[in-house]
């Protein structure tokens with residue numbers, strides 16, 4: 239398995255991820271997605287949308303605002319309880335999450351099952367120190383919501399929050415969605431967008447950042463007509479199918495973990511995490527929770543607006559929900575780690591990404607960049623592939639070997655070279671990323687090959 243250092247270095251070298259604002263010295267744990275990374279992120283996002291919204295008759299999409307009415311976060315409970323246990327190194331003033339320090343202190347301990355007072359007691363009993371070996375401050379619960387203010391005139395500004403999750407926009411739009419779409423229970427609403435949390439400890443690259451992208455679904459149902467256990471099971475199966483089937487991740491690198499009673503939010507009846515085996519250990523990738531009717535009821539109470547649903551038999555109810563919520567950036571880090579492969583006996587790196595998500599499906603090059611006829615012929619191949627809707631890159635730098643190595647490092651399944659024989663109408667050379675095998679094919683064969691999304695000939 240790749241180390242984080244190898245992944246971070248590849249990400250920087252090939253334009254997947256840059257530290258943000260580097261010319262100003264950077265900003266801790268904030269990242270920009272470069273040209274290739276933006277393409278990979280977009281492919282993951284598009285596939286999620288296609289699988290969970292476009293392909294399903296029981297799902298619709300939404301794009302709600304980032305700054306919602308501040309009451310939203312009071313109703314949802316985030317103002318009160320989107321908190322993490324915080325403690326500070328009394329010498330360096332670095333802040334840490336107490337649960338993370340306890341976990342590092344005793345790897346066999348199930349910290350997720352501990353309450354905040356139990357963690358505080360544990361820290362006292364074990365005379366817990368900071369990773370630098372210094373005394374720690376008295377732990378306290380710290381709210382992660384990002385505050386901002388609305389209004390142009392200082393003194394008249396009011397507090398608002400950048401959304402801490404995308405889900406609340408779905409709940410606050412529930413009434414409009416039901417009124418303006420032909421949706422019938424059970425149905426779901428999905429959306430993808432940025433969320434913000436003032437995380438205490440970050441690190442581990444894009445795994446945990448203050449600004450991140452979420453893809454969340456609220457699946458509404460009548461608990462008297464649809465059993466929540468079977469619904470939860472079917473969502474778990476769909477989530478795993480997306481990771482292993484659609485994104486092509488190794489099955490051995492994912493596992494399910496059920497939340498303990500203490501760890502689970504008070505309103506949730508059951509919560510599961512799909513964990514991925516990241517280079518820094520098994521960590522939550524995607525959570526799915528049965529949240530009962532907690533959210534809609536809370537918004538109904540705080541807004542004073544009736545948020546009930548009336549079914550075909552005239553039955554009025556507040557629907558219950560199952561929520562599968564994932565961070566797109568975590569999916570991104572997962573596919574990078576999963577695909578990273580070092581060729582045996584060399585330093586060569588090949589990113590064995592599924593062709594469905596590879597930033598580019600095919601790279602096109604002229605054999606020689608200074609022969610006009612070859613450049614022109616290669617351009618035509620490039621244009622015809624782009625025209626057919628494929629994701630195509632162009633590379634006429636250096637020698638062919640270097641171009642292949644660059645394409646391998648960003649996971650491009652096929653490299654096409656337009657050469658002198660191509661000029662004679664003998665097709666182009668195509669090389670497969672994973673086997674290095676080369677073939678001569680005409681444009682139609684090439685099109686079929688790329689469209690098939692197979693990696694090898």
Ligand code: ATP
Pocket residue numbers: 403435437444445446447448449450451452522523524525563564565566567568
């Ligand atoms: P964690 O325990 O890792 O902080 P969480 O349980 O607070 O995550 P949820 O509130 O359930 O996370 O959010 C749903 C999903 O959003 C997570 O499974 C994760 O993929 C993603 N996510 C949450 N916080 C972050 C973050 N700070 N950076 C990147 N992704 C995040």
